[in-house]
Amino acid sequence: MKQMAGKIFFTAISVLYPVIVYCGYRYWGLSPRRLSLMLLALAFYHFLNFTRSKSQVERGRTGIFVVLVLVCALVAFFADNILFVKFYPVLVNLSLLSFFGFTLWKPPSFAFRMASLHDKSLEKSPSFKAVERYCRNVTVGWCIFFIVNGSIATFTVFVGSDKIWSLYNGLISYILIGLIFMVEYLVRKMVQSKMQSYVPVCDLELDSRPNGALVSFDAGADAANVGGAVAGNRTWGDFVSDVSKVRYYLEARENTPWILHCEDSYFFTVALIAMLQSGRKALVTANRQEAFIKEIKKPEYGFLTDEPFAGDDSATMIQDVLAGTASGECVEEKCAPLKFGKFDKSKAEMVMYTSGTTGEPKAVYKLFLQFENELFELVKVFGNDWVNRKVYSTVNHHHIYGLLFTALLPIATGLPFRRHRIDFPTELANIAGETAVIASSPAFLKRLSAETDKAIGFKCPPIIYSSGGPLPEDVARKASELTGYWPMEIYGSTETGGIAYRQSKNGPVWKPFEVCKMCLAENGCLNIKSSYILEADGFTTGDLADLYDDGRFLLKGRSDSIVKIEEKRISLPEVENRLKQTGLVQDVRVVPMVGKRQYLAAAIVLNDAGREKFAGAPKLAVNNFFHDYLLKFIENTVSPKKWRYLEELPQNTEGKIRMRDIQALFGLAESPNFKILKFRREPGVLTAKILFPATSDYFDGHFPEFKLLPAVVQVDMVLRLARNFLDVPKDLSKMNRTRFANPILPDVPVMVKISYDADAGKVTFAFTSVDGETSFSNGSMIMQTSVATVAGAGENRE
Amino acid sequence: MSDLNTRIKEVIIESLELEDITPADIVDSAPIFGKNAAGEGLGLDSIDALELGIAIKENFGVTFSTVKEETKKHFASVNALADYISANSKG
Numbered sequence: 001m002k003q004m005a006g007k008i009f010f011t012a013i014s015v016l017y018p019v020i021v022y023c024g025y026r027y028w029g030l031s032p033r034r035l036s037l038m039l040l041a042l043a044f045y046h047f048l049n050f051t052r053s054k055s056q057v058e059r060g061r062t063g064i065f066v067v068l069v070l071v072c073a074l075v076a077f078f079a080d081n082i083l084f085v086k087f088y089p090v091l092v093n094l095s096l097l098s099f100f101g102f103t104l105w106k107p108p109s110f111a112f113r114m115a116s117l118h119d120k121s122l123e124k125s126p127s128f129k130a131v132e133r134y135c136r137n138v139t140v141g142w143c144i145f146f147i148v149n150g151s152i153a154t155f156t157v158f159v160g161s162d163k164i165w166s167l168y169n170g171l172i173s174y175i176l177i178g179l180i181f182m183v184e185y186l187v188r189k190m191v192q193s194k195m196q197s198y199v200p201v202c203d204l205e206l207d208s209r210p211n212g213a214l215v216s217f218d219a220g221a222d223a224a225n226v227g228g229a230v231a232g233n234r235t236w237g238d239f240v241s242d243v244s245k246v247r248y249y250l251e252a253r254e255n256t257p258w259i260l261h262c263e264d265s266y267f268f269t270v271a272l273i274a275m276l277q278s279g280r281k282a283l284v285t286a287n288r289q290e291a292f293i294k295e296i297k298k299p300e301y302g303f304l305t306d307e308p309f310a311g312d313d314s315a316t317m318i319q320d321v322l323a324g325t326a327s328g329e330c331v332e333e334k335c336a337p338l339k340f341g342k343f344d345k346s347k348a349e350m351v352m353y354t355s356g357t358t359g360e361p362k363a364v365y366k367l368f369l370q371f372e373n374e375l376f377e378l379v380k381v382f383g384n385d386w387v388n389r390k391v392y393s394t395v396n397h398h399h400i401y402g403l404l405f406t407a408l409l410p411i412a413t414g415l416p417f418r419r420h421r422i423d424f425p426t427e428l429a430n431i432a433g434e435t436a437v438i439a440s441s442p443a444f445l446k447r448l449s450a451e452t453d454k455a456i457g458f459k460c461p462p463i464i465y466s467s468g469g470p471l472p473e474d475v476a477r478k479a480s481e482l483t484g485y486w487p488m489e490i491y492g493s494t495e496t497g498g499i500a501y502r503q504s505k506n507g508p509v510w511k512p513f514e515v516c517k518m519c520l521a522e523n524g525c526l527n528i529k530s531s532y533i534l535e536a537d538g539f540t541t542g543d544l545a546d547l548y549d550d551g552r553f554l555l556k557g558r559s560d561s562i563v564k565i566e567e568k569r570i571s572l573p574e575v576e577n578r579l580k581q582t583g584l585v586q587d588v589r590v591v592p593m594v595g596k597r598q599y600l601a602a603a604i605v606l607n608d609a610g611r612e613k614f615a616g617a618p619k620l621a622v623n624n625f626f627h628d629y630l631l632k633f634i635e636n637t638v639s640p641k642k643w644r645y646l647e648e649l650p651q652n653t654e655g656k657i658r659m660r661d662i663q664a665l666f667g668l669a670e671s672p673n674f675k676i677l678k679f680r681r682e683p684g685v686l687t688a689k690i691l692f693p694a695t696s697d698y699f700d701g702h703f704p705e706f707k708l709l710p711a712v713v714q715v716d717m718v719l720r721l722a723r724n725f726l727d728v729p730k731d732l733s734k735m736n737r738t739r740f741a742n743p744i745l746p747d748v749p750v751m752v753k754i755s756y757d758a759d760a761g762k763v764t765f766a767f768t769s770v771d772g773e774t775s776f777s778n779g780s781m782i783m784q785t786s787v788a789t790v791a792g793a794g795e796n797r798e
Numbered sequence: 799m800s801d802l803n804t805r806i807k808e809v810i811i812e813s814l815e816l817e818d819i820t821p822a823d824i825v826d827s828a829p830i831f832g833k834n835a836a837g838e839g840l841g842l843d844s845i846d847a848l849e850l851g852i853a854i855k856e857n858f859g860v861t862f863s864t865v866k867e868e869t870k871k872h873f874a875s876v877n878a879l880a881d882y883i884s885a886n887s888k889g
Binding site for chain 1: 815817818819823832833837841842843844845846849
């Protein structure tokens with residue numbers, strides 16, 4: 001208490017010092033000698049502070065200050081000189097300058113120390129770095145002020161009158177200090193509005209955002225204006241109340257886990273947050289094919305979706321839950337109070353499904369903790385670029401990248417997100433007036449750069465992310481010409497989350513997120529440990545890499561692109577690149593095959609030069625050309641043994657070329673009687689373009705002068721294709737009615753579409769002309785399915 | 799073209815599951831493994847050699863010497879193979 005009183009007393013003296021000195025000297029007739037006693041008292045007070053200071057540096061600093069004050073006091077006393085009495089304000093400035101300056105040299109800066117005393121959570125915030133930078137600037141500002149102010153104070157000691165000295169040091173400098181505080185406060189408010197208002201998803205509460213804050217919007221064609229508000233818009237108030245309704249619904253039921261599929265990003269986010277907060281495990285699936293849902297769903301599971309689902313009447317429509325019309329819905333009064341609040345991120349569970357590029361879709365178990373940690377990292381690295389932007393997406397939010405960027409990040413940072421995906425590159429022109437973040441993918445950006453010639457003319461360049469596969473540099477460049485932003489690529493996977501990022505204009509090297517610790521596994525593949533990977537020894541990817549000392553890395557292809565053919569290692573991309581080097585190949589995939597022996601097989605799309613060169617040449621000659629060319633670089637054993645020449649390579653619905661589709665093509669032995677020109681395999685459906693050459697045996701014997709493809713050959717063809725590509729059982733049980741409308745002629749390509757319903761064992765087919773105008777034949781047949789084949793029928797489904 | 803030569807070519811194509819090639823495409827005097835200066839030859843590799851050796855044994859009932867150089871000579875071309883088979887065939 002006593003100490004407190006002393007502190008206040010001496011602080012008052014220190015502050016009023018110029019006024020007291022002036023009045024004492026001018027009006028009260030006090031001599032400099034007497035006034036110097038006050039200075040001596042101050043020196044004593046600072047000495048007490050010195051004895052109390054803890055750190056070595058602090059002692060040194062206050063020590064010097066005390067000595068200087070003491071010297072001034074003694075000189076003033078003995079010389080009876082007012083000049084030295086007037087020096088005190090200068091010394092105070094010097095002392096403060098040394099103090100602030102020292103914290104710049106040894107951070108954290110003074111302003112930051114103050115700020116973190118105020119807000120203990122600061123050090124754990126993703127904007128930590130930005131705040132630190134800001135505080136440093138503030139501290140530098142103060143140092144400059146002390147230098148200027150100290151100089152003026154010195155000036156007034158020597159030059160000005162006593163009155164001016166007193167006026168400046170006793171009033172004006174205080175006013176200046178006040179002004180600086182005010183300006184800094186205003187600047188801080190401004191800077192804060194430019195910093196991310198991030199709240200971890202698991203910590204969101206009713207009042208985390210203002211009720212009127214926009215959460216989600218819809219610029220779709222059907223978003224009508226209703227009473228000034230756009231119909232599709234949802235605010236924080238709507239969001240909280242919708243989550244609450246879904247929670248009441250979920251918590252009134254025993255079902256768990258819940259399968260979740262909602263096309264609308266808003267419904268999806270509402271449902272997911274409700275499941276997390278209610279402690280219901282969420283199975284997030286992009287695939288809502290009947291067969292797939294049937295495969296993963298057990299009787300106790302719930303299924304929440306926003307589109308009618310034919311396959312299962314136990315599916316719950318989220319629209320019904322929100323409207324209160326779902327069976328056993330929550331009645332209004334039971335829905336109060338609002339259920340919305342924190343949940344335990346280390347207990348909330350989710351399951352994601354991989355997109356199945358390299359194999360069947362795989363379920364990946366996740367704790368929400370993993371996502372939360374990754375969100376934090378993303379906000380830390382990218383957060384400040386997002387302020388005041390709107391979030392758009394061209395990717396599916398049921399996969400990890402879409403989930404993070406287009407659902408969870410907007411919710412955690414308060415950025416509004418659009419409810420529906422951008423499906424077509426042309427739609428970008430509609431949002432040119434917006435300040436946007438666009439989560440996109442190589443597939444979309446490739447289409448964008450192929451279909452667009454003129455710059456889109458964004459008012460403010462959007463921030464574009466790309467993930468899901470490597471983005472070719474020329475596509476990235478074109479995208480940047482069109483949009484004004486060079487897409488930021490994120491490298492990661494369902495299992496690992498985001499690992500690293502790059503903009504290919506700065507080179508092909510990836511910079512890992514700070515929390516990701518990289519190393520190479522024994523097989524040369526990248527291994528990652530991070531706060532969002534649960535396995536203690538990290539996760540080893542299938543990607544080969546070169547790792548640099550600073551943790552950055554270069555990707556060198558997938559490890560499964562290196563295969564062993566009869567004990568010889570060969571990189572598939574290498575063979576593909578050699579084939580492209582001929583200048584005759586537009587696209588090519590080389591795949592490993594296993595028959596009596598292991599061998600490689602190549603599916604080639606010739607370019608114009610290639611088609612010209614080989615026009616009319618027998619296939620064997622073309623094979624030999626490529627084979628001979630390859631033997632200059634690679635051993636005979638690893639040179640492809642089988643070849644197919646297509647019009648285009650088969651892509652799945654996600655635009656990916658799958659190894660197993662190419663392998664299936666080689667599963668059907670090449671025959672001089674028919675040629676597959678192109679094909680596409682989707683779950684249970686094959687479409688193929690086929691040519692029957694005039695030399696084909698199929699045309700023999702019927703009408704030598706008018707060749708046409710016999711019906712029995714067509715049916716046989718369908719069965720062969722269906723067995724090879726759709727895993728249809730071998731034996732035919734029953735032929736249904738089949739129509740043969742028009743003759744199939746030699747040398748005219750035809751399209752055939754074959755569907756297989758595994759449950760019914762039914763194969764349906766239709767031969768049409770390539771333009772689809774003419775129907776040649778169609779019909780269906782029933783295959784002999786044993787129980788075992790029905791169970792295995794899901795294998796081909798994606 | 800002798801029947802034996804044609805039969806040998808059929809065995810080569812069948813046993814090695816060669817595609818896009820008919821017996822008529824195979825030149826009797828051209829190398830089976832690798833190619834000659836004129837660019838003729840089947841261009842088969844050493845793995846194929848093992849497979850083909852077994853197939854010839856099964857189809858024509860002849861065995862091959864364990865001396866590598868000798869065997870190599872017999873497999874030099876379809877003609878060479880036909881000569882060896884006619885000389886050693888038990889049937």
